[in-house]
Amino acid sequence: xxxxxxxxxxxxxxxxxxxxxxxxxxxxxxxxxxxxxxxxxxxxxxxxxxxxxxxxxxxxxxxxxxxxxxxxxxxxxxxxxxxxxxxxxxxxxxxxxxxxxxxxxxxxxxxxxxxxxxxxxxxxxxxxxxxxxxxxxxxxxxxxxxxxxxxxxxxxxxxxxxxxxxxxxxxxxxxxxxxxxxxxxxxxxxxxxxxxxxxxxxxxxxxxxxxxxxxxxxxxxxxxxx
Numbered sequence: 001x002x003x004x005x006x007x008x009x010x011x012x013x014x015x016x017x018x019x020x021x022x023x024x025x026x027x028x029x030x031x032x033x034x035x036x037x038x039x040x041x042x043x044x045x046x047x048x049x050x051x052x053x054x055x056x057x058x059x060x061x062x063x064x065x066x067x068x069x070x071x072x073x074x075x076x077x078x079x080x081x082x083x084x085x086x087x088x089x090x091x092x093x094x095x096x097x098x099x100x101x102x103x104x105x106x107x108x109x110x111x112x113x114x115x116x117x118x119x120x121x122x123x124x125x126x127x128x129x130x131x132x133x134x135x136x137x138x139x140x141x142x143x144x145x146x147x148x149x150x151x152x153x154x155x156x157x158x159x160x161x162x163x164x165x166x167x168x169x170x171x172x173x174x175x176x177x178x179x180x181x182x183x184x185x186x187x188x189x190x191x192x193x194x195x196x197x198x199x200x201x202x203x204x205x206x207x208x209x210x211x212x213x214x215x216x217x218x219x220x221x222x223x224x225x226x
Contacts, residue, residue, distance in 0.1 A: 009090055015217030017080040021073050022209035025112075028069030031062040042066070045142050046195045049131075052138050057128035067119035070145075074112035080216070081105025084160055087219055093163045101159025107152035115145030147191055150204035154185020157211055160219075170218055178215070181208055 032042035043052045056063050081102055088098040118141040127133055161178025164170040181204060188200035
């Protein structure tokens with residue numbers, strides 16, 4: 001009988017990549033989000049237009065650093081996406097789920113790049129002084145980095161969770177958690193129609209960080225299917 005040897009997976013550690021991605025993204029947010037009462041806050045699309053146009057010329061450094069770290073976060077996320085796709089295939093998954101995750105992860109990474117570069121453009125003195133340009137660029141950046149983030153992130157998470165459930169690569173609670181996040185992510189597209197549903201975006205974003213980190217460390221311990 002031919003002896004089958006265990007082959008070690010050769011690639012970056014998924015859990016560490018997820019930690020780097022989440023850390024860089026949150027580091028960027030730390031420049032524009034404050035929980036101190038009365039402190040300046042990054043505007044949301046449903047604030048008064050005057051608040052949107054006033055923030056960027058008054059806080060160019062904070063806006064610049066936020067966009068810088070969010071731009072950087074796209075790199076480990078892209079590597080995570082490719083590694084997760086490869087890892088699931090290496091683990092014996094033959095369904096379409098890994099390819100859906102690949103599509104979602106690439107869309108999130110590209111959205112981060114585009115939205116952060118648009119934000120970078122907004123902090124330049126000549127641009128920041130033009131209220132009309134700032135508003136147009138801000139709404140575009142928010143759309144790409146908001147719904148344009150949460151919807152494909154739902155695809156990334158669900159594309160990993162569902163086949164991992166069938167192959168028993170992740171525990172059931174993680175699979176259910178991932179499917180719920182996927183549903184929330186896809187439902188967040190409704191925020192384009194109703195301001196009340198904008199909360200679905202952070203409900204995908206922040207629990208999504210946790211899910212990717214836990215799933216990354218769990219999948220990194222799995223053995224290939226013989």
